[in-house]
Amino acid sequence: MTEFTLWDILRNLLLALRWTVVLSLIAFVGGGLVGALLLALRLRGGRLAERLIAGYVQLFQGTPLLMQLFLSYFGLALLGIEVSAWTAAAVALTLYTSAFLTEIWRGCVAAIPKGQWEASGSLALSFGEQLRHVILPQAVKIAIAPTVGFLVQVIKGTALASVIGFVEVTKAGSMIANVTFRPFTVFACVALMYFALCFPVSLYARHLERKTRGSRP
Amino acid sequence: MAAVLDAPSHVAPGAPIVRITALKKSYGANQVLKGIDLEVLRGEVIAIIGKSGSGKSTLLRCINGLEEFQEGALTVDAKPLLHESAAAMRELRQRVGMIFQSFNLFPHLTVGRNVMLAPTLVKKRARPEAEAQARKLLARVGLAEKFDAMPDQLSGGQQQRVAIARALAMEPAVLLCDEITSALDPELVGEVLRVVESLADEGMTLLMVTHEMNFARKVSDRVIFMHQGRVHEMGPPAELFGSPKTPELKQFLSSLHD
Numbered sequence: 001m002t003e004f005t006l007w008d009i010l011r012n013l014l015l016a017l018r019w020t021v022v023l024s025l026i027a028f029v030g031g032g033l034v035g036a037l038l039l040a041l042r043l044r045g046g047r048l049a050e051r052l053i054a055g056y057v058q059l060f061q062g063t064p065l066l067m068q069l070f071l072s073y074f075g076l077a078l079l080g081i082e083v084s085a086w087t088a089a090a091v092a093l094t095l096y097t098s099a100f101l102t103e104i105w106r107g108c109v110a111a112i113p114k115g116q117w118e119a120s121g122s123l124a125l126s127f128g129e130q131l132r133h134v135i136l137p138q139a140v141k142i143a144i145a146p147t148v149g150f151l152v153q154v155i156k157g158t159a160l161a162s163v164i165g166f167v168e169v170t171k172a173g174s175m176i177a178n179v180t181f182r183p184f185t186v187f188a189c190v191a192l193m194y195f196a197l198c199f200p201v202s203l204y205a206r207h208l209e210r211k212t213r214g215s216r217p
Numbered sequence: 218m219a220a221v222l223d224a225p226s227h228v229a230p231g232a233p234i235v236r237i238t239a240l241k242k243s244y245g246a247n248q249v250l251k252g253i254d255l256e257v258l259r260g261e262v263i264a265i266i267g268k269s270g271s272g273k274s275t276l277l278r279c280i281n282g283l284e285e286f287q288e289g290a291l292t293v294d295a296k297p298l299l300h301e302s303a304a305a306m307r308e309l310r311q312r313v314g315m316i317f318q319s320f321n322l323f324p325h326l327t328v329g330r331n332v333m334l335a336p337t338l339v340k341k342r343a344r345p346e347a348e349a350q351a352r353k354l355l356a357r358v359g360l361a362e363k364f365d366a367m368p369d370q371l372s373g374g375q376q377q378r379v380a381i382a383r384a385l386a387m388e389p390a391v392l393l394c395d396e397i398t399s400a401l402d403p404e405l406v407g408e409v410l411r412v413v414e415s416l417a418d419e420g421m422t423l424l425m426v427t428h429e430m431n432f433a434r435k436v437s438d439r440v441i442f443m444h445q446g447r448v449h450e451m452g453p454p455a456e457l458f459g460s461p462k463t464p465e466l467k468q469f470l471s472s473l474h475d
Contacts, residue, residue: 115321
């Protein structure tokens, strides 16, 4: 039987950590794009669009991410669509992220005083111009901190992709623990890696929050 | 500053620039405007007074489409107000400027950019030209040196004067003032009213909802007293303030002296 050194463990975990990072980035970029699209539909569209998107948000906020992963992996397969663990995880996390981000951002847009819409509207700006030049620049300022804060949730959420067989750092951890018989060491390393990813992001979020709060009257 | 105020008009001189006919507006079952007829002539200064809830702000907000009305018609510069048509609204709003009680400057833009934003976007004016106009207008309201300041660095009175410059930058034919001094500390009211008065002197068409009765008396050509969603009494200020005809107006005026 081969002996595993701590370096072996760390090296393999670090290799798997790449996929945690990639999956987080996909979720965030994909979720951000879908979330922004939903936000635009929500602001522009009528009552039907608003209701549909509110339902979408409720669906993803009201069910565990774990179930969403299961459903996208096994559910799509049931429909005859063969999906890899990669695709299933990317799709589920993207949709999950988009639902939360569109809701966070909607709140930020709603926080802009009505007078800003009225003043820009009475200066004959079109809806798009109002959004682009008046509303969004102000909304982005208040959205940065909660958005970056949510990124931390997404990074940790990628751990659940291990249940559908996607080998990211958590899955790699349990595989390594099985062969080394050193679960405590392995999972301690895994935990530290998550911390090393999330802590700087949290710090950055806090920094941004302080900065934006400072610049508000 | 004549260039700013002599915006081209599609209405013959003497014809009303704002024409409101049988305008009715409800919020649900609550009718707040119960049939308003009003014609405003070019260059006329009109003060709208009345108790809160009498519909005076709502009337003003109907004129530039911030509020939708259910019945009646409204034209500005002979152009009808059509809520369904974004193009028609954009056209109309270029002719109607509005100044709000709470200033509503864009807090993320400098004072200069606040004034330049709409002309560059809506009128597609080149930046240097828009900047020159903004500097001229800011000088006009006594804030030439504040071009690069942020709105939150200004006092309320200064912010409101920037808002006036911002509205003037679109060269409106009519300026609506919705209780523009109500959010100001008493010592700052004068500086804003002086700017409004000079606009009136230069021939700007003004409709203002105001609680400053002395100002209304001094500046306006016509005073409208609104009561329960109707124009209850209307006339020259000397007549309206000097010898009010209806008991409601008498009561309203005497309540101001308490």
